[in-house]
Amino acid sequence: MCGVLGVLGEHSLIDARNLLLLLTHxxxxxxxxxxxxxxxxxxxxxxxxxxxxxxxxEKHKFILGSTRYPTTGRRVxxxxxxxxxxxxxxxxxxxxxxxxxxxxLPALASREYDCDTEFLAERLSCNIDACxxxxxxxxxxxxxxxxxxFSLVGIFEGKLFAYRDSRGFxxxxxxxxxxxxxxxxxxxxxxxxGVKLERDVxxxxxxxxxxxxxxxxxxxxxxxxxxxxxxEYVYFAHPAxxxxxxxxxxxxxxxxxxxxxxxxxLNLDPPDYVVPVPDTSRPSAQAMAETLQVPMRExxxxxxxxxxxxxxxxxEERDNMARNKYIYLDDKIxxxxxxxxxxxxxxxxxxxxxxxxxxxxxxxxxxxxVTCPPQTHACYYGIDIATDKELIASTSDMxxxxxxxxxxxxxxxxxxxxxxxxxxxxLCLACLDGKYPTEHARKIRDKVQELxxxxxxxxxxxDLSE
Numbered sequence: 001m002c003g004v005l006g007v008l009g010e011h012s013l014i015d016a017r018n019l020l021l022l023l024t025h026x027x028x029x030x031x032x033x034x035x036x037x038x039x040x041x042x043x044x045x046x047x048x049x050x051x052x053x054x055x056x057x058e059k060h061k062f063i064l065g066s067t068r069y070p071t072t073g074r075r076v077x078x079x080x081x082x083x084x085x086x087x088x089x090x091x092x093x094x095x096x097x098x099x100x101x102x103x104x105l106p107a108l109a110s111r112e113y114d115c116d117t118e119f120l121a122e123r124l125s126c127n128i129d130a131c132x133x134x135x136x137x138x139x140x141x142x143x144x145x146x147x148x149x150f151s152l153v154g155i156f157e158g159k160l161f162a163y164r165d166s167r168g169f170x171x172x173x174x175x176x177x178x179x180x181x182x183x184x185x186x187x188x189x190x191x192x193x194g195v196k197l198e199r200d201v202x203x204x205x206x207x208x209x210x211x212x213x214x215x216x217x218x219x220x221x222x223x224x225x226x227x228x229x230x231x232e233y234v235y236f237a238h239p240a241x242x243x244x245x246x247x248x249x250x251x252x253x254x255x256x257x258x259x260x261x262x263x264x265x266l267n268l269d270p271p272d273y274v275v276p277v278p279d280t281s282r283p284s285a286q287a288m289a290e291t292l293q294v295p296m297r298e299x300x301x302x303x304x305x306x307x308x309x310x311x312x313x314x315x316e317e318r319d320n321m322a323r324n325k326y327i328y329l330d331d332k333i334x335x336x337x338x339x340x341x342x343x344x345x346x347x348x349x350x351x352x353x354x355x356x357x358x359x360x361x362x363x364x365x366x367x368x369x370v371t372c373p374p375q376t377h378a379c380y381y382g383i384d385i386a387t388d389k390e391l392i393a394s395t396s397d398m399x400x401x402x403x404x405x406x407x408x409x410x411x412x413x414x415x416x417x418x419x420x421x422x423x424x425x426x427l428c429l430a431c432l433d434g435k436y437p438t439e440h441a442r443k444i445r446d447k448v449q450e451l452x453x454x455x456x457x458x459x460x461x462x463d464l465s466e
Contacts (some may be wrong), residue, residue, distance in 0.1 A: 002067055002068055002100075002218070003025075003067040003099065003155070004064075004065070004097045004099045004152075004188060005023065005066070005184045006063070006065075006097070006154070006162065006181075006184070006208050007064075008180070009181060010060070010061055010085050011059060011061075012057070013014065013054060013055035013056060013059070013060065014036075014057060016063045017051070017053050017065075018032060019182075019192055020392065021049070022189050023065075023185055023186065025236070025238065026116035027068045027069030027070075028049065029047055029070050030045065030047050030081075031048075031053060031066060031086070032082070032086045032088055033064070033088070034065075034089075035060040035062060035064070035172065036155065036420065037060060041092070041095060042440070044210070045082040046082070050136050051068060056211040060182065062160065064153060064155065066086065066087040066098075066117070068087070068115075069382075073155060081083045084113075084115065084118065088339060091122045092125040093157065095154055096121040096124065096155075097117060097152070097153050098116065098117040098120055098150055098156070099153070100149030100151055100169060101149055101381050101382040102116040102150065102219050102392045103147045105119055108145060111414075112413075120150065123167040124154070127142055135157075135206070136220070143166060143220050143221045147438045148165070148169075149167070149229070150164075150165045151164045151165070151201070151423065152164075152237040153172075153184075160208075160209045163205070163207070164204070164205060166221040167226065167227040168203030169229050169428060170229060170232075171185055171237065171244075172185065173199070173200050174369055175187075175195040177195040177196060177309075179213060181209045183209075185202070187243075188238045191240070197242060200245075204221045205218070223439075225426045225437075227381075227427065227437040227438075228426060228428060229383075230380065230429060231372070232419075233246050233248055233251045234250070234343050235280050235343045236396050246422065249283050250283075252280070252281075252287075253283045253286065254420070255413060255418065255421045256287030256341065256371065257288070258421055259284065259288060259289040259341075259370075259371060259417075260287065260292050262411055262414070262417075263288070263367070263369060263411050264291075268409055271294055271336075271337045272287050272294070272295075272338065273296065274292065274297075274299060275296070275297060279348070280325075280343045281341045281342050282298075285333075285342070288339065299328060299329040299333060300327075300340075301326065302325060303325055303326065311367045325443055328358070328361075330361050334361065335382055338365070339369060340354060340355070340367065340368050340370070342368065342371070343372055344368070345374075345392065345393070345412075346385065346391060346392070347391070347392055348392040348404055348405055352406065359406065366406075367408055367411065368405060370410070370412045370413060371416055371430050372418070373414075373415050374393035375433070376393045377432070378431070379430065380430070380436065381428065381441070392404065398410060
């Protein structure tokens with residue numbers, strides 16, 4: 001899960017870097033910008049936040065940006081890693097940035113790649129050459145070859161292009177304002193740039209923009225059903241983002257309202273406060289509080305200088321960050337029944353620490369409500385849940401999870417209320433039900449069931465011939 005940005009039109013590199021900052025929540029491992037300067041491709045990359053990218057105070061017509069969340073290859077550990085692990089990438093006549101994950105990279109690649117964006121740039125360039133420079137036909141070939149999730153923004157022959165795989169796993173939107181065109185992962189970037197959201201890039205659609213503002217739309221491949229990632233709505237996307245005509249804030253509010261109804265059916269002692277785990281669960285906590293007619297109090301405050309625990313690279317890093325991530329209002333906790341609302345319980349690390357911290361500070365009871373249903377299967381499409389064993393719900397039932405996190409009650413969202421809250425039926429729910437929507441992902445799953453999960457690394461990076 002990464003953030004991508006494409007800008008067409010005279011635009012400041014410094015302003016582009018500031019726009020990329022709005023996608024840091026989608027990937028905080030590293031970031032990069034690429035621009036065209038007098039037909040020369042130039043790049044600047046940095047470990048961590050886009051704020052660290054060094055760029056000249058110049059304007060350019062073509063700019064690409066990326067924030068990296070490592071679902072292929074290891075985390076960036078040094079300055080040397082930046083050149084091969086972090087996009088955007090340029091290969092021959094194509095510059096490219098990418099959000100998603102290629103599941104059949106080992107089967108397609110003739111060599112090892114540190115980043116699947118680099119592979120896609122090279123593959124697309126080779127396809128263009130094989131198709132005598134026909135970008136549309138090159139994408140038809142790419143779509144038939146590549147299994148997985150890929151939302152792309154790139155530059156080819158003086159034009160900006162955007163493509164979203166035919167399943168539509170990852171979001172991609174665009175807007176135009178005068179001579180400026182912006183394509184990006186989330187509409188909040190358009191808002192900041194003062195460019196009106198025009199629409200989503202449709203699944204299986206290739207868009208080609210020229211410098212005069214003209215737009216070409218080409219249907220590359222269509223599926224009857226799409227596979228939009230539900231976790232975008234629950235966790236990854238900014239609450240102000242609009243995806244598939246759904247405001248993420250409203251979705252999270254509806255998730256909280258549905259969860260409150262389930263909480264009421266348990267006939268538990270009423271909570272004194274509903275407490276969100278910052279930041280993504282605030283709309284859901286607000287909805288629960290209103291439905292339960294209980295005050296919402298933000299007694300768990302986030303250390304704003306730390307990033308997202310979920311997308312840290314190792315369990316040790318997640319544990320260390322979780323210990324320092326939150327600050328508590330002790331006076332509001334002692335003797336109270338507290339209903340904590342969080343977006344997900346993936347590994348159980350954060351939930352366990354939060355409940356323990358609240359009880360250590362004198363909470364009478366701690367209930368834990370989760371807006372996402374139990375995740376039981378690995379994700380192969382861009383969320384770095386490499387194997388089932390990383391998921392507490394894959395090996396533990398509800399009672400066991402409740403004991404592990406030390407809660408007095410645990411309430412999970414139901415899958416049907418999740419779908420209703422999002423307002424879409426064509427969602428990818430593979431991490432909930434194990435039903436992977438693409439062919440190669442199903443092969444990976446069959447291999448995992450036959451041989452067991454890989455002891456090291458990710459299941460989708462394994463050699464299926466083993």
